[in-house]
Amino acid sequence: MIGLQQLESARQQALSLEQAINQVVIGQEEAVRLIMVALHARGHVLLEGGVGVGKTTILRAFSRALGGAFGRIEGSVDLMPNDLLYSAWVDADGKPVIDPGPLIAHGEETAVFFFNEINRARPQVQSLLLRAMAERSVEAFGKEYLFPHMVVFADRNAVEKEETFELSAAARDRFLFEISISRPRDDAQRRKLIFDPAFHDVNQLLENIEPALVDYKALNEVDRLIQKSIYVSTEIENYVVKLWDASWQPHQYGIEMADIFIEDLVVAGASVRGMSAMVRAAKVCAWLAGREHVLPDDIHAVLLPTMTHRVFLTPVYESRREQIMPEFVTALRDKIATP
Numbered sequence: 001m002i003g004l005q006q007l008e009s010a011r012q013q014a015l016s017l018e019q020a021i022n023q024v025v026i027g028q029e030e031a032v033r034l035i036m037v038a039l040h041a042r043g044h045v046l047l048e049g050g051v052g053v054g055k056t057t058i059l060r061a062f063s064r065a066l067g068g069a070f071g072r073i074e075g076s077v078d079l080m081p082n083d084l085l086y087s088a089w090v091d092a093d094g095k096p097v098i099d100p101g102p103l104i105a106h107g108e109e110t111a112v113f114f115f116n117e118i119n120r121a122r123p124q125v126q127s128l129l130l131r132a133m134a135e136r137s138v139e140a141f142g143k144e145y146l147f148p149h150m151v152v153f154a155d156r157n158a159v160e161k162e163e164t165f166e167l168s169a170a171a172r173d174r175f176l177f178e179i180s181i182s183r184p185r186d187d188a189q190r191r192k193l194i195f196d197p198a199f200h201d202v203n204q205l206l207e208n209i210e211p212a213l214v215d216y217k218a219l220n221e222v223d224r225l226i227q228k229s230i231y232v233s234t235e236i237e238n239y240v241v242k243l244w245d246a247s248w249q250p251h252q253y254g255i256e257m258a259d260i261f262i263e264d265l266v267v268a269g270a271s272v273r274g275m276s277a278m279v280r281a282a283k284v285c286a287w288l289a290g291r292e293h294v295l296p297d298d299i300h301a302v303l304l305p306t307m308t309h310r311v312f313l314t315p316v317y318e319s320r321r322e323q324i325m326p327e328f329v330t331a332l333r334d335k336i337a338t339p
């Protein structure tokens, strides 16, 4: 009973947080909802989108509304793993000084860590980040730094592909979602972003968000309660298992797509980790909607962001992934009977 009351008050807080974010970040309601789900399912996120579309603004807005610290680093070819942990320099008296790097600078207070342009960083740097994501800790200066509340957001520059190190399939699998962020579609919102000076200064814009609307330190416990309390019926289980099989062998489920030889499309479907992450996220969707059980709508809300970076396509289709994956997920939804 206490659990249910706690969940309902956490839900009200979560909805106020979402509303506050959508007031300063405009035209990104879908991305904001998925980030809300990821934060409450405690999953890390890949961001896909152009330059200057408001990614940093969204993430800083979330950190402020969660009352935690925001860490950030830019990926580049010459970035070394140690650059995440410390920076060394010589002060005015010629004495060497060592400062903590961006990953450990805020320690346990880190709520959001943003790795911009992760595909510009070398695999050694990516590995360090993946370890920190999985263990929510790193070793530096001979001791262990813990970030029990950290959620990592990593952006892949989708436009420029020169000098990039694409994340391996195993690395991509560690991210709960890949969320696409693009320019708002609505004309009035686009004009507002360009002509209204309120959107030109991020620091000032973020002042409009009440700090610590939700306590970032409570999110791990809220997730535990959600995962324990939200019910998944046998029908939904069967549906999820069919979707999973169809992501591996779409032709066996009668999936058809225009201009695609479906038997050749997929090398590997979603992983076990991917499917369990999808169910965790669907439970958070059900909770946000005020339900105690998962409906097909909850699965549909998270199907694309959990599958899009996980399904491994054959090389001929890989270059069209961005166009193919939404169509593939729609075809799965249309073909597999919904309970």
Ligand SMILES: Nc1ncnc2c1ncn2[C@@H]1O[C@H](COP(=O)(O)OP(=O)(O)OP(=O)(O)O)[C@@H](O)[C@H]1O
Pocket (backbone or CB within 6 Å): 024, 025, 026, 027, 028, 050, 051, 052, 053, 054, 055, 056, 057, 058, 116, 184, 193, 199, 200, 201, 202, 205
């Ligand atoms: N949807 C939006 N709502 C509010 N402000 C926005 C939005 N989109 C862009 N902006 C404004 O545009 C500017 C650039 O945004 P921001 O730095 O967050 O983009 P970014 O995607 O992180 O950029 P980069 O790819 O260069 O890191 C900021 O002044 C920000 O306030």
